[in-house]
Amino acid sequence: MQTGTIFKAISGFYYVELGNETIECKARGRFRRDNILPLVGDIASVTVSDGEKGILEDILPRKNAFLRPPIANLDQMIIIASAVIPVTDPFLIDRMTAIAAFSNCGCVICINKFDLDPGVNLYDIYKKVGFTVIQTSAETGEGIPELLDALQGKISAFTGNSGVGKSSILNILEPDFNITVGDVSQKLGRGRHTTRHVELYKLKNGAIVADTPGFSSFDTEQMELTAKDQLQFLFREFEPYIGKCRYHDCTHIKEAGCAILNALESSSIAETRYASYVRLYDQAKLHNDWDK
Ligand SMILES: Nc1nc2c(ncn2[C@@H]2O[C@H](COP(=O)(O)OP(=O)(O)OP(=O)(O)O)[C@@H](O)[C@H]2O)c(=O)[nH]1
Ligand SMILES: [Mg+2]
Ligand SMILES: [Zn+2]
Numbered sequence: 001m002q003t004g005t006i007f008k009a010i011s012g013f014y015y016v017e018l019g020n021e022t023i024e025c026k027a028r029g030r031f032r033r034d035n036i037l038p039l040v041g042d043i044a045s046v047t048v049s050d051g052e053k054g055i056l057e058d059i060l061p062r063k064n065a066f067l068r069p070p071i072a073n074l075d076q077m078i079i080i081a082s083a084v085i086p087v088t089d090p091f092l093i094d095r096m097t098a099i100a101a102f103s104n105c106g107c108v109i110c111i112n113k114f115d116l117d118p119g120v121n122l123y124d125i126y127k128k129v130g131f132t133v134i135q136t137s138a139e140t141g142e143g144i145p146e147l148l149d150a151l152q153g154k155i156s157a158f159t160g161n162s163g164v165g166k167s168s169i170l171n172i173l174e175p176d177f178n179i180t181v182g183d184v185s186q187k188l189g190r191g192r193h194t195t196r197h198v199e200l201y202k203l204k205n206g207a208i209v210a211d212t213p214g215f216s217s218f219d220t221e222q223m224e225l226t227a228k229d230q231l232q233f234l235f236r237e238f239e240p241y242i243g244k245c246r247y248h249d250c251t252h253i254k255e256a257g258c259a260i261l262n263a264l265e266s267s268s269i270a271e272t273r274y275a276s277y278v279r280l281y282d283q284a285k286l287h288n289d290w291d292k
Pocket of ligand 2: 181214
């Protein structure tokens with residue numbers, strides 16, 4: 001039995017890296033029976049028959065796992081955004097930063113298409129929250145050395161709405177990859193969902209990076225995250241205010257004497273971040289109510 005990482009998963013086949021080789025594997029029947037879906041990024045034990053085809057025997061315990069994109073064992077998400085068409089809705093970024101925080105996963109915000117628009121607005125919001133924010137261009141190479149540094153020694157996934165340039169950035173990091181990129185529909189204001197599967201790529205500096213399919217606005221509405229009273233802890237800039245509201249069970253939605261609402265009032269918390277909190281809170285509430 002050997003152990004390796006799943007680099008790619010396509011229609012029931014798992015491509016596992018074992019030493020210098022990539023072995024095509026199928027999963028044992030009991031995975032389906034036990035309702036375990038092997039994910040890209042999983043570390044699996046594999047038996048290889050006649051040196052060619054393999055069988056996934058087991059998935060080793062995960063550090064974390066995500067549904068959208070479907071991937072496991074991430075050190076960090078690189079949330080890629082764009083200030084030009086396809087413009088990134090800050091809610092999408094905030095949803096991802098919350099999911100990352102919830103899953104013990106780091107995150108870096110990357111504002112791409114710097115050559116077209118530096119995205120100063122987004123830059124200021126996330127810099128102030130305390131995230132690492134990198135402005136990049138897959139066209140001119142701006143910010144790419146900085147991004148490479150952030151990727152070094154880690155397993156990362158590029159996420160973001162379709163057309164922001166996830167695949168393009170991977171191609172500029174390593175021109176040999178030759179990943180297909182698609183254009184952006186100016187009329188519809190969005191990308192064309194060019195990347196269809198999750199795949200890990202190994203950079204020359206040893207970093208491992210996943211390209212993933214871009215989100216559509218539909219995905220944005222399709223999530224529930226966590227218990228509503230836990231959500232406040234997933235917005236890192238709320239931290240100094242938590243426990244300082246008048247009511248100990250303050251939801252920070254409309255209570256009097258709310259320290260978070262006061263911080264919003266004095267612009268210490270960004271409006272878009274707070275709006276995302278409320279939106280996620282409402283979704284979580286709906287979901288929690290269903291559970292009862
Ligand atoms: N001007 C400019 N265009 C870019 C940049 N990065 C990507 N593009 C263009 O944006 C379009 C979409 O790029 P992709 O790399 O396919 O985007 P993606 O995020 O992988 O999209 P999906 O696979 O659909 O999720 C292509 O036409 C790219 O050439 C950039 O930094 N500047
Ligand atoms: Mg792509
Ligand atoms: Zn409050």
